[in-house]
Amino acid sequence: MALDDRKLDVLRAIVEDYVATQEPVGSKALVERHALGVSPATVRNDMAVLEEEGYIRQPHTSAGRVPTDRGYRLFVDRLSRIKPLSPAERRAIERFLVGAVDLDDVVHRTVRLLAQLTRQVAVVQYPSLARSSVRHLELVPISTTRLMVVMIADTGRVEQRLVELPSPVEPAGVTTLRQLANEKLVGTRLSDTPPLVQALVEESSAELRPAMATLSTVLLETLVERHEERVALAGTANLTRGGLLDFQGSLRPILEALEEEVILLKLIGEVEPSRLRVRIGDENEFDNLRSTSVVSTGYGPGVTVVGGLGVLGPTRMDYPGTIATVRAVARYVGDLLAQS
Amino acid sequence: MALDDRKLDVLRAIVEDYVATQEPVGSKALVERHALGVSPATVRNDMAVLEEEGYIRQPHTSAGRVPTDRGYRLFVDRLSRIKPLSPAERRAIERFLVGAVDLDDVVHRTVRLLAQLTRQVAVVQYPSLARSSVRHLELVPISTTRLMVVMIADTGRVEQRLVELPSPVEPAGVTTLRQLANEKLVGTRLSDTPPLVQALVEESSAELRPAMATLSTVLLETLVERHEERVALAGTANLTRGGLLDFQGSLRPILEALEEEVILLKLIGEVEPSRLRVRIGDENEFDNLRSTSVVSTGYGPGVTVVGGLGVLGPTRMDYPGTIATVRAVARYVGDLLAQS
DNA sequence: GACTGGCACTCGCTACAGTCGAGTGCCAGG
DNA sequence: CCTGGCACTCGACTGTAGCGAGTGCCAGTC
Numbered sequence A, B: 001m002a003l004d005d006r007k008l009d010v011l012r013a014i015v016e017d018y019v020a021t022q023e024p025v026g027s028k029a030l031v032e033r034h035a036l037g038v039s040p041a042t043v044r045n046d047m048a049v050l051e052e053e054g055y056i057r058q059p060h061t062s063a064g065r066v067p068t069d070r071g072y073r074l075f076v077d078r079l080s081r082i083k084p085l086s087p088a089e090r091r092a093i094e095r096f097l098v099g100a101v102d103l104d105d106v107v108h109r110t111v112r113l114l115a116q117l118t119r120q121v122a123v124v125q126y127p128s129l130a131r132s133s134v135r136h137l138e139l140v141p142i143s144t145t146r147l148m149v150v151m152i153a154d155t156g157r158v159e160q161r162l163v164e165l166p167s168p169v170e171p172a173g174v175t176t177l178r179q180l181a182n183e184k185l186v187g188t189r190l191s192d193t194p195p196l197v198q199a200l201v202e203e204s205s206a207e208l209r210p211a212m213a214t215l216s217t218v219l220l221e222t223l224v225e226r227h228e229e230r231v232a233l234a235g236t237a238n239l240t241r242g243g244l245l246d247f248q249g250s251l252r253p254i255l256e257a258l259e260e261e262v263i264l265l266k267l268i269g270e271v272e273p274s275r276l277r278v279r280i281g282d283e284n285e286f287d288n289l290r291s292t293s294v295v296s297t298g299y300g301p302g303v304t305v306v307g308g309l310g311v312l313g314p315t316r317m318d319y320p321g322t323i324a325t326v327r328a329v330a331r332y333v334g335d336l337l338a339q340s
Numbered sequence C: 001g002a003c004t005g006g007c008a009c010t011c012g013c014t015a016c017a018g019t020c021g022a023g024t025g026c027c028a029g030g
Numbered sequence D: 001c002c003t004g005g006c007a008c009t010c011g012a013c014t015g016t017a018g019c020g021a022g023t024g025c026c027a028g029t030c
Helices: A005-021 A027-033 A040-053 A069-079 A086-097 A104-119 A171-186 A191-203 A207-223 A236-240 A252-259 A261-271 A317-339 B005-021 B027-033 B040-052 B068-078 B087-097 B102-120 B171-185 B191-204 B211-227 B237-239 B252-258 B263-271 B319-339
Strands: A122-127 A134-143 A146-153 A158-164 A231-234 A275-278 A292-299 A307-314 B121-125 B134-143 B148-152 B160-162 B231-234 B277-280 B292-300 B307-314
Touching: A005 A027, A005 A040, A005 A069, A027 A040, A027 B148, A040 A158, A069 A275, A069 A317, A086 A104, A086 A261, A086 A317, A086 B292, A104 A122, A122 A261, A134 A171, A134 B148, A146 A207, A146 B134, A146 B160, A158 B148, A158 B160, A171 A191, A171 A207, A191 A207, A231 B027, A236 A252, A236 B171, A236 B237, A236 B252, A252 A261, A252 B134, A252 B211, A261 A292, A261 A307, A261 B191, A275 B191, A292 B319, B005 B040, B005 B277, B027 B040, B040 B211, B068 B252, B068 B277, B068 B319, B087 B102, B087 B231, B087 B319, B102 B121, B102 B231, B102 B307, B102 B319, B121 B263, B148 B211, B160 B211, B171 B191, B191 B211, B231 B263, B237 B319, B252 B263, B263 B292, B263 B307, B292 B319, B307 B319
Parallel strands: none
Antiparallel strands: A122 A231, A122 A307, A134 A146, A146 A158, A275 A292, A292 A307, B121 B231, B121 B307, B134 B148, B148 B160, B277 B292, B292 B307
């Protein structure tokens, strides 16, 4: 059944009021606070329909209405008006982010900024290695059988790993390895690396081949397969806002989920080209997060996407505001990355 | 006034029971569960004295007694018997920590392990740069005016920073800079570096001097002064155990404090030579953490200390168990570090 | 002198009944 | 199709009462 405009207005009003007050909203309060131009009784009828359609519900008889996940979904998709950032917010973003010296620094500042502006939990993924290309590989001999491999990516990411060589390699050998590796790998995307690394081993001289083999195994294992991705988190204290009303009383499952990097990555890491994504309550794939909403988007220099960022909060969140903030921060960070 | 042995026994029993049950403990329950050899009435008299002395208190009249911070302090200092780790725990530690490939990996595993074993919030400081010495400095040219400085410390820490040079430097110049820097700095403690870095600039040739000056500024600023120290955190979800009974109802301040690296560092970073430290409730210097206790110690290869680790939980915590675990984990990590 | 049993007392907790009022659904009339 | 009116529901709050764990004190005993 199609909902007419007024019913949509009513739903919008309910969402807005509920988000603002955190209390079930009744028909009378609604007509008082919003110029709907009709009486409470009419609104009640509309509410009855909205409830039947599953957009709102009553916590208990004789209480006001509360939006359901489905109601928020409709609100986000069709009803929310874009809320422009206040100049103060724009300034805050700028002020907060300029002066970052480091990729680490950028990420940390960003995640704190997001947490602060949205007053929710913020998550920022480091630029994905899979989406980065190699800028330089450095091999630092620690001893004749130990090598520190340092990979510098064009996104600013720097990763290192200790490699235990199968047999001693002289400094000259290390130089050769370094040259060879750089020659072949610089400029390539890490996700494309595996075949190249293979070739690398084959092209090595007989005596260096075992060393190169270990080296490439480590490269593939740790840089491509394993902890590849990193995330930063901030604002968990914001989960306690609104008492225990949100999150049906227990922060436990949420805090647990937030401790799992894998989960965080799934939350914000699945980036389609620059699309902002909102997952509301039940739409979340993790049971622990069924009482939360996640607003996430990709970021990167220009139009490319190198990583994701987003915030997590109660389903009862200020979607327009949060969306605007997330989008703006992502853009700023992208610009920042483009400069370096 | 001196407390006789039985009173101390009573206090110990109260602490143990309260920690176990989380409920105020009364005189009757006490004689039932502990072989004190006296009647409840006698215990009551002892309790009255203990209360007068400030070791225990009554949440309200007609409730049992609860230890005060002071009571816990006495318990920790004089009454707790060392609880040896169970073989299962020992195995858990070993199993969890072997196979770490990386300093990052070691730290992450350690912090999760600690959180899991103690069921509390765990904090692990990365080996302090100030206590590390330089193993190698690598300069990677990104462009003629940009340099990536990578410092590898003997503790396994690797730090990098981008340096914007005041004027272009050719690859040959970079090589010279690298050699000079390594020659002077390798093997020195970072805390001793400042004068050496100064000398470094003076010894550079006229044309390289500006570059070296910028380089050394960056080195000092970022490696010695600024984020120098890092920490890892895990187990925040454990704060929600015990409902809202601990922490007088609000996790907020605690979560806030835990988000501040500075605070975490202060908590666990002030390491006297291998002494284990327990700070109980009020003894904490941060107001936000007045309802928590912190057990921390230093760790490092052999007897030297390169960093701190510890756990944070409700004042009502299992001190003997926590202390044993923290100590054991610190020792294991130290050994692990000694090997690499 | 130290310990014990007994006793009166305190006070938080729970259960229950009663009241209040916000909010609803429904209906008849405009 | 909208509105005002009305009866109804039910959660929130209040006040009362009884229960029971736990205490402090005291007189008596070893």
